[in-house]
Amino acid sequence: MxxxxxxxxxxxxxxxxxxxxxxxxxLCTFNGAPWLPDLLGSIxxxxxxxxxxxxxDDASDDASVAIVEAFxxxxxxxxxxxxxxxxxxxxxxxxxxxAESRGRVIALADQDDLWYSHKLALLLWEFDRDPTxxxxxxxxxxxxxxxxxxxxxxxxxRLIGRTLRRHAVxxxxxxxxxxxxxxxxxxxxxxxxxxxLPFPDLLDDPRAVMRHDRxxxxxxxxVGTVRALPDPLLGFRVHTAQETGVLVGSQLPRAMWSAARxxxxxxxxxxxxxxxxxxxxAAAARAELVGDFHExxxxxxxxxxxxxxxxxxxxxxxxxxxxxxxxxxxxxxDPLSVLAAGADVARSLSPLHRRGDxxxxxxxxxxxxxxxx
Numbered sequence: 001m002x003x004x005x006x007x008x009x010x011x012x013x014x015x016x017x018x019x020x021x022x023x024x025x026x027l028c029t030f031n032g033a034p035w036l037p038d039l040l041g042s043i044x045x046x047x048x049x050x051x052x053x054x055x056x057d058d059a060s061d062d063a064s065v066a067i068v069e070a071f072x073x074x075x076x077x078x079x080x081x082x083x084x085x086x087x088x089x090x091x092x093x094x095x096x097x098x099a100e101s102r103g104r105v106i107a108l109a110d111q112d113d114l115w116y117s118h119k120l121a122l123l124l125w126e127f128d129r130d131p132t133x134x135x136x137x138x139x140x141x142x143x144x145x146x147x148x149x150x151x152x153x154x155x156x157x158r159l160i161g162r163t164l165r166r167h168a169v170x171x172x173x174x175x176x177x178x179x180x181x182x183x184x185x186x187x188x189x190x191x192x193x194x195x196x197l198p199f200p201d202l203l204d205d206p207r208a209v210m211r212h213d214r215x216x217x218x219x220x221x222x223v224g225t226v227r228a229l230p231d232p233l234l235g236f237r238v239h240t241a242q243e244t245g246v247l248v249g250s251q252l253p254r255a256m257w258s259a260a261r262x263x264x265x266x267x268x269x270x271x272x273x274x275x276x277x278x279x280x281x282a283a284a285a286r287a288e289l290v291g292d293f294h295e296x297x298x299x300x301x302x303x304x305x306x307x308x309x310x311x312x313x314x315x316x317x318x319x320x321x322x323x324x325x326x327x328x329x330x331x332x333x334d335p336l337s338v339l340a341a342g343a344d345v346a347r348s349l350s351p352l353h354r355r356g357d358x359x360x361x362x363x364x365x366x367x368x369x370x371x372x373x
Contacts, residue, residue: 020190021052021102022103022104022105022124023051023104023107023120024050024052024053024054024101024102024103024105024106024107025043025054025108025120026054026056026098026108026109027055027056027097027110027111028056028057028094028110029055029064029068029111030057030058030060030087030093030111031060031061031062031241032060032112034112035112035237036067036071036111038114039109039113040068042113042114042115042117043109044074044075046117046119046121047121048120048124049075049077049120050077051077052077052079052080052102052103053075053077054080054097054100054101055079055080055081055097056083056084056093056097056100057084058084058088058089058090058093059084059085060083064111080100082096082100084096090211091203091210091212091215092199092204095197095212098193098212099193099198103190104190105123105187105188105189106187106193107119108183108184108187108213110183110184112237113140113234114143114147114235115234116232116235118233119138119233119234122138122229122231122233123138123233124187127187127189130225130227133224134188134189134191134220134221134225134226135181135187135188135189135216135227136186136226136227136229137181137185137217137228137229138185138232139153139154139155139164139229139231139232140184140185140233140236141154141232141234141235142154142157142236142238143235143236144239145238145239147237149235150238153232154182154232160178160180164180164228165228167228168228169225169226169228170227170228171298172218172226172299173298173302174221175218176218176280176283177302179211179213179214179217180217181213181217182213183212183213184234185233188216188220189224191223191224192223192224195219195286195290196216196286199212200282202278202279203215207268207275208271208272208275208276208279210279215279218279218280219283219286219287222283222284222295223286269309269347270309270311271310273306273307273309273310274310277303277306277307277310280299280300280303281299281300283299284296284297284299284300284303287299308321308325312344312347317348319345322345322348
């Protein structure tokens with residue numbers, strides 16, 4: 001078991017990596033002892049097992065590492081475990097783990113899920129049948145803490161089911177507008193990892209955090225084709241200890257109502273839109289590096305829209321400007337985009353946003369000039 005230092009650049013290593021393999025699973029752990037035996041057992045039971053499992057533990061203080069080490073002694077594929085001296089957080093930990101992966105195809109795993117036995121075989125088959133595919137992701141069944149099905153699917157619970165079922169091939173503009181993927185459901189081709197690393201520092205900006213799975217999705221859509229599979233390929237565990245999850249039952253309408261009540265009463269939205277604009281510009285820059293200029297232009301157009309949303313409520317950016325933007329298709333026609341347009345109209349009418357804040361306007365314009373590597 002090796003240990004690594006918490007470095008802002010996860011790429012440097014003392015020893016050169018060994019040769020490539022066909023299929024890697026990357027797993028990041030943190031105090032996952034209650035769930036790891038189920039996940040690891042489901043990985044071992046795949047009809048097409050991985051060629052390697054790369055596990056990066058984020059300085060757990062439970063038995064997570066011991067569980068993985070014991071598992072490694074029982075499986076025919078290579079298991080490589082590294083432990084951080086200092087906690088990196090999930091996004092930086094995944095960046096470090098992905099940098100260590102060798103696979104032609106890399107599947108991401110979360111410590112608390114339960115994979116169905118055909119998951120890896122089906123994902124790999126999708127890549128093999130179409131060389132243009134850069135990423136594949138699937139739906140999932142929701143399960144409770146004990147592993148029992150809740151009778152709901154992940155996509156529909158996140159209100160993205162209708163959108164994804166209409167777009168088997170998902171265009172980059174959809175990924176640019178909202179988070180559509182969950183890391184544990186996705187696999188990417190090597191070229192996505194090469195284009196996405198190193199992760200830009202601005203992903204960790206607390207005003208608009210972008211997690212590893214959304215960043216990978218943006219880059220994947222910009223450098224290739226992304227396919228959405230409506231089949232559930234795993235059980236997505238819902239429990240109180242998970243870092244990111246889903247809202248089930250009455251939680252979702254309560255959360256949406258709470259968010260709606262805050263519209264117009266907070267000044268945080270302009271900063272969030274400026275950060276989102278910078279993140280999209282960073283993804284566009286990665287696309288340009290590999291020659292995908294059309295896709296980069298699409299991302300830059302949406303980044304400009306985010307910059308304009310940051311100006312809502314300043315002189316010249318009142319409700320009529322928002323409505324004109326909507327009429328020109330800057331907001332998509334799905335329900336969540338309609339809500340976003342309505343929120344911008346509300347912000348434009350709020351006294352908090354009618355101050356002629358030139359500092360905010362200048363900062364929003366500067367977001368277009370951010371070049372993140």
